[in-house]
Amino acid sequence: MAKGFMAGLKGVDAFGKTTEDVKVKTRTGAFLTLVSAAIILSFTLMEFIDYRTVYTDTSLIVDRSRGEKLSMRMNITFPRVPCYLVSVDVMDISGETQRDISHSIRKNRLDSSGVQIRGSRLTGLKNEIEKNSEDKGPDFCGSCYGGKPPESGCCNTCEEVRTAYVQKGWSFSNPDSIEQCKSEGWKDKLEEQANEGCSVSGRVRVNKVVGNIHLSPGRSFQSSSRDIYELVPYLREDGARHDFSHTIHELAFESDDDYNYRKARVTAEMKKRLGVGNPLANLTMTTRKPQYMYQYFLKVVSTQFRTLDGQLYKTNQYSVTHFERDIAEGGQGETPQGVLAMHGMYGTPGVFFNFEISPILVVHTDTRQSFAHFITSTCAIVGGVLTVAQLFDGVVFATARALKKKT
Structure with a gap:
């Protein structure tokens, strides 16, 4: 029975064979x-x-993320601005303001040749101020010399007197007459660091809305809904030359995933493979004018990488255009030599990063x-x-x- 069945299968053989005798072989x-x-x-x-x-497919979708924050990592060198003058401020359209950020920003003093001064990590003159405050005792209450006092009612440091003057709208041009400034050696500190530079590095957390990060001289304050900058220490008349020439070694926007070392390494490799770089890396801008403003306009786009093994890596990329002008000759009038400058009325010397978050999410998928x-x-x-x-x-x-x- 099996033999008959197998013999019947020969009828459906689609691969008929010929014998060697009937085959003709040719050269x-x-x-x-x-x-x-x-x-x-x-x-x-x-x-x-x-x-x-491995191929990478790129697609564009609407970014539906809400309530997230971005971290801007920066490393910028100012060869002719001392560290005590550089203030890092963040403002955005939501109304959130961060002034004179120091907890996540590191400032290193540089000598006139650009070499870091050892043991000089600095966030202003705070160490010296705190030491003098301890020497005066807990019950000491310094005068504000007519300026607008803080909530405590006392101006125990030169910085607090300076703030009180600016809040009042006065020019803080004669620190020698302020007892707190003399005891802190404020003037001596300024003269000692007058010809130094500063390296600013660290991370700044920002909301995913339109905003700006600016590195400007002196302290910034807000009065009558205006941002006011105290420029006395910057616009000096003793021959010290300050200007905002700078070199941007690194400027990148990161997400929370970038804090993981492995994810950061994988993301960097993917960016390199796709040609997604850092547009401002190693950019040097030079000027000899003290009242000079640099503005960078950044368009930040959220980006995701999906690997073959199903891993998801989140990061950000950005495009940039820049604008610069001499405030003293730039059509809005000369910035008053008397100390105060209103941002938006006269302009302010410094480096400004204006960022805008795109509503589009770029997804790169490995296939x-x-x-x-x-x-x-x-x-x-x-x-x-x-x-x-x-x-x-x-x-x-x-x-x-x-x-x-x-x-």
Whole structure:
């Protein structure tokens, strides 16, 4: 029964065989066999390389993230502005303001040749101020000399007197007459660091809204909904030359994922592979004018990378344009030499990063051909090449036989 069944299966054999006696082998057929094998091997190798290659598909979708914060990592050098003058402030359209950020920003003093002064990590003159405050005792209450006092009602440091003057709208141009400033050696500190530079590095957390980060001289205050900058220590008349020439070593926007070392490394590799770089890296801008403003307009786009193993990495990229002008000659009038400058009325010397968050999310997804696709393509290559070669061989063989008969 089994024999009969197997014998019946022969009727559906789609691969009929011929015996060696009826096969005709020619040199042309041998040549075509070798050429076909070479073509099959070449095409199969190309298909295998294509199968192993990772491609990146890019898509744009609406960014639906809400309530997230971004971290801007910066490393900027100012060769001719002392550290006690550099203030890092953040303002955004939501009304949140961070003034004179010091908890996440590190300032290193640089000598006139740009070399870091050892043991000089600085966030202003705070160490000296705190030491003098301890010497005066807990019950000491200093005078504000007519300025607007803080909530405590006392101005125990030169900085507090300075703030009180600016809040009152007065010029703080004669610190020698202030007892707190004399005891702190405020003037001596200014003269000692007058020709130094400053390296500013660290991270600043910002909301995902329109805003700006500015590095400006002196302290900034807000009065009557206006941002006011106290420029007396910056616009000096004793020959010290201050200007906001700068070198941006690094400026990048990060998400929370970038704090993970492994994720940061993978993200950096992906950015390099896709050509997503840091547009402001190693940018140097130079001026000799003290009242000079640099503005950078950044368009920040949230970006995600999806790898083959299903991992998701979040980061940000940005494009930038920049604008610069001399405030003293720039059409809005000269900034008053008397100490106060209102941002938006006269302009302020410094470096301003105005950022805008795009509502678009860029998603880069790594893809690769499936193994089934590779097998299917290989079979198609083998079958197609052999079929075409067989047809060509049949035509050549038939033509040769016809010519032989005629001759």
